[in-house]
Amino acid sequence: MVLGAGPVGENLADRTRAAGLSTVIVERELVGGECAYWACVPSKALLRPVLARAEARQVPGVREAVGGSLAVADVFAHRDKEVGNWSDDGALTWLESAGIDLARGHGRLVGPRRVAVTPPDGSGGEERTLTARHAVAVCTGTRAALPDLPGIAEARPWTSREATSSSTVPERLIIVGGGVVAAEMATAWCGLGSRVTVLVRGSGLLDRIEPFAGELVAETLREAGAEIRTGTSVKGLARPGGVEGPVTVTLESGERLEADEVLLATGRAPHTADIGLETVGLEPGGWLTVDETCRVTDVTDGWLYAAGDVNHRALLTHQGKYQARIAGAAIGARARGAERLDTGRWGEYATTADEAAVPQVVFTDPEVAAVGLTAEQAESQGRAIRVVDYDMGQVEGAVLYADGYRGRARMVVDLDRGHLIGVTFVGPGVSELLHSATVAVAGEVPIDRLWHAVPSFPTISEIWLRLLETYRG
Structure with a gap:
C-alpha cells in the first residue's frame, strides 16, 4: 500500500507492480500530487514565457520583435492546460493501465501494515481498513511551513x-x-x-x-x-x-x-501529522528516518517505508522519484524472499545519490543548475579540494546564444580522489548542461578522462573544455 499519489507514490507503486505485487495507492486530493498541480509543472508554465522573452531580448534581430508586455491571459490558459485544469483524469487512466488500484480518501495507519481509508466528504462511501501483506510506503510529501506571525x-x-x-x-x-x-x-x-x-x-x-x-x-x-x-x-x-x-x-x-x-x-514541513504514525510508535508530524532502501528505521519488522520529501533526504521531485524506484524494487526483492540486498555505495538498492549527486535547477533569469557539493560544503567535510571558476560569457557558444551573456561556472574537484564532487552553472539555457555534470559526479569520472570528452563547437557545452583547461593550467 502506498499513501500518496504524487509522482513519488506513483513511481513506487509502478515498481512494486512491476515486481509482481498487487498494489493499492491511497490519495485524498488529486492523483499526480503537489508537483503536477501546484508546484513544478504550473510554476514552469508561468516561468517559460518570462524566460523566453528575456532570452529573445538578448538576440539581435529578435529583440525588436518582442517588445511590450506578455499576453498574460494566454500564459494563464497555457498553465491551466498543463495542469489538466486541475483534473486528474489522465493520471487515473495511467493508474488503470499500470494495474494499480486507487483508494480515494484520507489514509491513516491504524497499526502494523493496516491502513484505514476515509472516503472524501459527500462521496457516500464508508471507511474501510486495508491490510498489506508486505509493505506500506508513506509518500505524502510536504506542505508549506508558515511562520507563527500575528495576523x-x-x-x-x-x-x-x-x-x-x-x-x-x-x-x-x-x-x-x-x-x-x-x-x-x-x-x-x-x-x-x-x-x-x-x-x-x-x-x-x-x-x-x-x-x-x-x-x-x-x-x-x-x-x-x-x-x-x-x-x-x-x-x-x-x-x-x-x-x-x-x-x-x-x-x-x-x-x-x-x-x-x-x-x-x-520552507516546507512534512505531511505526516494526520496519518496515524502514533499507532506504530512514531511521532506524528515529523520527518521519517530511513535507511538506504527508504525503509523506516524506527519501526520493527521492516514493513514501513518512506520515500520522497517525508524522509528529508533531498526535497526535490526527481530525487523522490529516484528513491521511489529503489524502494519499490527493494520491496519487490524482499517480497520474493531476498535476504541480502546490495545496499553498498552506488549499489542497486542504495539511494547514494541523495548524499553525493543531487541535481537541481532553479528556473530564474539567469537559470541556476547545480549538482553535488558546493565548495563550502566540501571544505566543511574536511575534503582537500580545488575550485575552478570560469566566466561563461567568454565561451563562443554563449556569445552566439545571447548578446551580453552573463553567467559563471564552477567545478569542485576532490584532489585525493581525482574526480568532480560538485558543479554549478549560472546563465541562460544552462539547465540542459546539468545532466552531463550529474553523470560526471555520480559516475566519479576521473578528471583526466573528462579531458577526452570533447564538447561540440560552438555550443555552451564548451564551458567544460574551458574549466578543464583552467584546471590543467
Whole structure:
C-alpha cells in the first residue's frame, strides 16, 4: 500500500507492480500530487514565457520583435492546460493501465501494515481498513511551513499553491523568503507585471547554492524592477479591509509595507501529522528516518517505508522519484524472499545519490543548475579540494546564444580522489548542461578522462573544455 499519489507514490507503486505485487495507492486530493498541480509543472508554465522573452531580448534581430508586455491571459490558459485544469483524469487512466488500484480518501495507519481509508466528504462511501501483506510506503510529501506571525489568519497569505494557481496579477506582491520558491516566483510575477518586493532574512537569495548564483539572480531581478531586501525579518501581517483589501507587512524594524498579496515562501514541513504514525510508535508530524532502501528505521519488522520529501533526504521531485524506484524494487526483492540486498555505495538498492549527486535547477533569469557539493560544503567535510571558476560569457557558444551573456561556472574537484564532487552553472539555457555534470559526479569520472570528452563547437557545452583547461593550467 502506498499513501500518496504524487509522482513519488506513483513511481513506487509502478515498481512494486512491476515486481509482481498487487498494489493499492491511497490519495485524498488529486492523483499526480503537489508537483503536477501546484508546484513544478504550473510554476514552469508561468516561468517559460518570462524566460523566453528575456532570452529573445538578448538576440539581435529578435529583440525588436518582442517588445511590450506578455499576453498574460494566454500564459494563464497555457498553465491551466498543463495542469489538466486541475483534473486528474489522465493520471487515473495511467493508474488503470499500470494495474494499480486507487483508494480515494484520507489514509491513516491504524497499526502494523493496516491502513484505514476515509472516503472524501459527500462521496457516500464508508471507511474501510486495508491490510498489506508486505509493505506500506508513506509518500505524502510536504506542505508549506508558515511562520507563527500575528495576523496571519486575517491576512490570508499566499503559499506556493496560490502563487502557482492564481489567474490574476497582483499590482504589488511581497515575497517573504530567499529560497528557490521565492526566487522563481519573484521571476515569474515580476515578468507578468507585478511590482515585486522580496524580503530575505539572510544575506542573499539561494544561500544553499554557490554564492554567485544568488547574486546574479538578484542582479537581474533588480534590473527587471524588483526590490530585494536582505537581512529583513517580518514581525506581523494584517489585512484589515477584508478579502479585497491590501495586506500590511510589519518588519522587525517597525517599518510597514503594503501590497495586494504577500507570498510566504518560508520552507516546507512534512505531511505526516494526520496519518496515524502514533499507532506504530512514531511521532506524528515529523520527518521519517530511513535507511538506504527508504525503509523506516524506527519501526520493527521492516514493513514501513518512506520515500520522497517525508524522509528529508533531498526535497526535490526527481530525487523522490529516484528513491521511489529503489524502494519499490527493494520491496519487490524482499517480497520474493531476498535476504541480502546490495545496499553498498552506488549499489542497486542504495539511494547514494541523495548524499553525493543531487541535481537541481532553479528556473530564474539567469537559470541556476547545480549538482553535488558546493565548495563550502566540501571544505566543511574536511575534503582537500580545488575550485575552478570560469566566466561563461567568454565561451563562443554563449556569445552566439545571447548578446551580453552573463553567467559563471564552477567545478569542485576532490584532489585525493581525482574526480568532480560538485558543479554549478549560472546563465541562460544552462539547465540542459546539468545532466552531463550529474553523470560526471555520480559516475566519479576521473578528471583526466573528462579531458577526452570533447564538447561540440560552438555550443555552451564548451564551458567544460574551458574549466578543464583552467584546471590543467
